[in-house]
Amino acid sequence: MADLARLANAFFASLPGSAPSDGVPSGGAPFGKGLSDSALPGGVSALAGVSPVEPFPSGAAASLGAAERHAGETLPAGIADGLELGSPEAYAAALPTLFPAAGGLAPLAGGAPSTPYYFLGEGSAYSGEPERFADLPVEPDSRAVPGGDALGEVLRSILAEPSAPAAPAGPGAGQFYFLERSGPGLEQAPDPVVQPQVRSGFDVQAVRRDFPILAERVNGKPLVWFDNAATTQKPKAVIDRLAYFYEHENSNIHRAAHELAARATDAYEGARSKAARFLGAKSTDEIVFVRGATEGINLLANTFGRRFIGEGDEIIVSHLEHHANIVPWQLLANAVGARLKVIPVDDSGQIILEEYARLLGPRTRLVSITQVSNALGTVTPVAEVIALAHAAGARVLVDGAQSVSHLKVDVRALDADFFVFSGHKVFGPTGIGVVYGKQELLDELPPWQGGGNMIADVTFEKTQYQGAPARFEAGTGNIADAVGLGAALDYVERIGLEAIARYEHELLEYATRGLATIPGLRLIGTAANKASVLSFVLQGYRTEEIGAALNREGVAVRSGHHCAQPILRRFGVETTVRPSLAFYNTFDEIDLLVSTVHRLATRR
Template structure:
């Protein structure tokens, strides 16, 4: 459309408003379909801020930066023009704010002014990624070494991702941790996307929306003669560009952020990885769902994680091309299924840094894994008077099997206490260990509080007392590098659905000699060498514990999930989640009446809390109305919640596909609830 100008040569406000409406009608649902640049812009909740972004690149320079100073008075006096408002963000110290921050920004984060830095990882004004970037591998040199800067930024006081730095077992994306091909994948389906085994689903998309948006904005820029105003630290300064389309996903350096903008050549990747949560989110189909007309925000990751398209496709491919029982058959499909199943075992072995595939047993999940050890080892090796030590942090799945075994055999169950922040009291733990201690079973990350336990030290202390150790890794494997050779636990268990894989599949890692000494947990086909009516000979591990037809398809799906996680890099995921946890924690603490439950210095991305004056069910329902999924209740961890003085809690739990914008919606909803506006 043609743009008319006034006597001062400036664009007519009515024409500008019409053009803006045409432009923003194409934007996602989070934006109003009609905006107004008139004094009545407040009729549209986000209109003022959107107009501000359109005209002045986020109010970085204000009106004077957009139009020449000599024309400012003329513009301000033009009929129908209202000066653009500056977002109201309190500069009060954390913890003293009694009114909610502004949430009207264009993808903005409410803590930017308060904390003095634009968050990393695409948090500030990153409603869109660079349209030329359609997948992680294309991000190229848009990196920053996050071992410097954010690696040292505290997450609820924690600092770094716990075990990855200790082990030094970093991800090399040129030789991925789980880069084992399924031998027959795609052999008979030349049109299948599964032929590309390392693909992230968004790599196969070629949506033109973002490119079209950038073109439209550049045309608008050219028409109005608006200069590039990209001077915000951490954002790439490209002439003629709009900062929210060109933001570097790793554009944060704590040493430079308040001084000068960063440039391309300063972004040298962490293990060769590139990361943008907005791109990651597109790999998960369910995150396109709406709930109550609002985009789904999945904050229930400690209960189960969502699945990337690559996992969904891999399971589907198995049923379309490989479906067969495994082992011992002479036909082609059995060979395909067996190869794919054993390739998945190899992927788990490498992901955990186990010594052999014989140390990897497939089960239904962490719960079955703990029961397997309790029955196959505990029931046959423990006698009356022996002691089992667990921690106060445990999930019911790591309490009930041991309590039942103790009641059955006359064993003593002893409990490691925690402090008021939810941290293990190591001195008290040391006092519990004695010659009668035969087993220590504890979690690496608490599902209810997020506490990261000092696992390596606790394993060493138990071994010094002559005890075996079972480590529950259900909540740790998706957040940090878990290296079983380094940790040296005798067993470790985890569930596939907690690490972006299918439900109904999990893993028991066990030291090979120990597994071969254990009695089979279940009996039947697939776990025997020879059967007569006089004698039964069992296979060695792992087959000895995989009786009957296993969950073949979902084991293969788990392998695909580990491929996905490893391509991004578990340390990169851990660093981003620590940032997001810190961001959310700071905002949550500002809401009057919020009590955080679990404030350990070292914790994963769990934010259990209560809100004074509201039941947890009321909080959960209010969040659900806005499309936000959180868990309420006792989280199968009643002992630790009671230790904290509560029966239940609201538990948001974060993953690497969550964004600061998701957190903003969550915080805004709580403020509205507190003010009784929802």
């Protein structure tokens, strides 16, 4: 494959009009980024055995083409801190420095503040241990675990046989981003960071055509959307569905006899059915529409919390939580005299299950935990968390805002009591989200807000309320965006979360390896089980400087505390740069991210 790529580059460079001084062949693709579809004859692709989506792995083409041409040349001055940021040629020119030995990664520089993926930090309590933390020998004493023998047995069972599914055999085949960690004692060195063929067979170019905004240009450069943990972009199917609603169905729902009211009601309740199917709920009556995960958590704090949590009771959250899963519980605890307790995390950013078990007690009323950390990407063991909580007699709320776009959720299989997510995180509109609650629990909860739609009968003396879910949907809801959310869930299900997970796993591995080559870069969050978040700091730079430099190249990342200050402070930082991936991102976009940050690192 390498010889074929070299031969193809040389062949097209020799064509009339090719290989001008800027290194761009007549087809228009920079050599460092591989040949474009228009420049590649079909026979070459077929001969190489490469998917037509990616004619050549760009990293490989870069290392064979631009790296050789530019070796030893001085990188040009440019626009940020005297740098020309983000050019593929610059990244290719850096490859010989990054990988001086044929086929291997250069060792990380000594004294780095932290080591990224595949390496355990020198200062870690588990330094040199390649095993998963949950596999460490732990023999909890049931007498020390609140709840007695029953809870102790649940904990021992969990720690002995973790329920997280093991990654299927074969490289990059993991479904839930369960990346293997390597330690200093492992014999096999990491592979060079060269752009892989897409082993999942995922047609990312076909997906990208479904998202109009990805054709946008920022600062004259193609938009690269790496801010997916903040919000995801919307496919044409969702945009068209919203337009169709306003053009053909717009009406209030439930309370009229005319045709448009019937259409709007059918569309709205149809979206509720789609959300129930998407989460694996038993009934549509277990699905409540809200503005988003934040409103959903506040709804439960003011209904379940006010009904079942009182003075001296305990609420448990984890150190990983978004502020939206901390502040509502603080407000409740302060109002009723309850206590808030926090599950600690280890040095990789994963919760410590046996410490969690010790927090559980007879006064624990609720455990509220994220399924995927928005700041670190950690995938928490929610099935184990739920099992331990139920053994102690507590209820569990799972914040799925960051998980639903990356992995399949089945609330009944998890046995979650409550689950919340936001539509805009799963390629749907803003201002719409879902609360799932077990039917028997929702039926016990009082209303949160009063108004139309949630009542059965009103007099000046007394009001009778509808059952769930109408009891929690006072007034005119966000009808159109609920319908748009239904279209987004349809879209994700058509592609398939399993296919999405496999492809995003490959992106995450590739991006992690690329960032690991950058001197002075510290990855924050190295748990074995991660979703597609890469949170980092770079020595010598404020995070906003890195975000601004990337923006000049058209690359959108989040820079700040990500509404998760406690977990960042656990790792000694106030802010990070947070690229976050989705299934419409590409290896070429990751190359641009890595090359830009690498240029910054080597020039300060």
